[in-house]
Amino acid sequence: MTATTRKQLFTFEEYCTYDDGTENRYELVNGSLEQMNPPTFRHLLIAKLLERTFDAEIKQMNLPLICLREAGVRTGWRKSRLMDVSVHDSEQVTECLDQSAIDQIPPILAVEIVSPDSIKRDYRFKRSEYAALEIPEYWIVDPLKNQVSILILNEGLYEETIYTGEQKIVSSVFPNLSLSVREILSV
Template sequence: MTQTTTERLYSFEEYLAYDDGTDNRYELVDGKLELMNPPTFRHLLISDFIELAFDTEIKRLSLPWLCFREAGVRTGWRKSRLPDVYVVTAEQVKEVLDESAVCQTAPILVVEVVSLDSAKRDYRYKRSEYAALEIPEYWIVDPIESKITILLLSEGLYEEKEFTKSEQIVSATFPEIVLTVEQILAAGNIE
C-alpha cells in the first residue's frame, strides 16, 4: 500500500531536491509525495528482461534512443511518476545529463509492471497522465492477470490491445521485436 505525505504540497522543483535521508522512492502526485513500496523480485526480473530486450533492439537498429529503469517522468505541474522502464531519445537526456533522472518531456514508450498495490495506479491514473503527456506507447505488464496491454495514443486517447499466453506483442515503437507474453512473464520466474 502506498503512503502519501500530508505535511504540505511540494513543487516539482522541491520534489527533485527532496531527500529524507533514506533510500525511499517517491512519486509526486498533485504536490503530495507518495512513498513507493519496494518492488518484488518478480517485478524486478520482468523489468530487467524488458529493458534488456529494448536495449538489444535499440542497438540492433542503431537507434539514437536510450532505455532506463525506474527513472522519473514529469507528468504534470506537480506530478512525477517512476515508470519501471522507459525509452527516450538521446537528445532528451543530453541537455539534462547532470540533473535528476526525471525526464521532463514525453518518452517514446513507457512500461509499468503491475503489482498488487499498483494495479489501480497503473491501469487508471498513469494511463490518463501518460495520455495527457502524449506518450505514444504505454505497456501494462500484468503478471497477476497473465496479460500485457499495449496502449497506443490516437487523437489524445489510448487505444488498447490485450495480449495473452503465446501471443506475440505488437509494438509500434519496436515493430520487429519478437516477444510473447509467456516469454516476458516467464522472466519473473526462477527455475
Template sequence: MMMVGKLELMNPPTIEHFLIVDSLDTAFKAEIKRCSSPWLCFRESGVRTGRNKSRLTDLCVVTVEQARELLNASAVFQSPPLLIVEVVSPESVKRDYRHKRSEYAALEVPEYWIVDPLKAKVSVLLLEDGFYEETVFTGT
C-alpha cells in the first residue's frame, strides 16, 4: 500500500527556537526522572494526525509503552502522546494556533502547549470533552 501525503517546505528554526526546545526538553526529562514516571520525552518525533497525515512535533511526552511499540520502526506515534509542545515561529503562527490545535484535539492529545516567544506567552491547552480549555501564562 502506498501512502500519499503532502510535504510542507519550511525554513529551519531559529537558534532561539532550538534553545527553547532544549530548555524544555531538559526540564521535562529531569521532572520525569524525579517523579520516576514511566514516560519519555522526544524531539521532532512524528504523530499520526490523519489517515495520510503526520506532524513532526517540537517536543512530545509519551509512555514507555508507546515508545516500545516503535523501538525498531519509524518514530511516528499512532496513538496520542500525553503532551505535545510546539514553539511558534513567525511562519508557523496559524499552523500552531489553529491547524495543529484542531488536529491534536481530534486525536485526543490530553495536553498541548503553544510556546510563543513572539508574544512572550505560553498557552497550556487541556482537553475536556473533545475541546481544549486554554490557560495563558505571560511574562517570566
C-alpha cells in the first residue's frame, strides 16, 4: 500500500533533492509524495532476472543501452514514477551520472511488476503516463494473474499482447529474446 506523506506540494526539482533521512522511496504524484512499500522477495527476484536478461541481450546485440532497476522517470510537471526495471540509452545516462536517478528523457523500455497494492497504478496510471511519454515498450509482469502484458506504442496508444505459461515473449526492443512467462514467474 502506498501512503501519501506531508501536505506540502513539491515541485519536480524539490522531489529530486528530497531526503527525509530515511530509506523510504517515494513517487511524486501531482506534487504529493507517495511512499512506496518495500517490494516482496518475488518482486525483487523477478526484477533481478529481467535486469540480467536485458543486460545479456544488450551485450549480445552490442547495443548502446543500459538496464537499470528502480530508476525514476519524470512523467509530468509534478509527477515522477519509479520503474522496477528500465532500459535507457547509455549516452543519456552517462550525461547525468552525478544527478538523481530520475530521467527526464523517457527510457525505451519500462517494466512494472504488479503487487496487490500496485494493480491500479501499474495497469492504469502508469500505462497512460508512459504512453503520454511515448515509452516505446512497457511490460506489466503480473505474478497475481500469472501473465506478462507487453504493450507496444503505436500512434500514441499501447497495443497489448498478453502472454501466459510457456509462451515466449516477443519484444520489439530485444527481438532475439527467448524468455517465457513461466521462466519469469518461477523465480
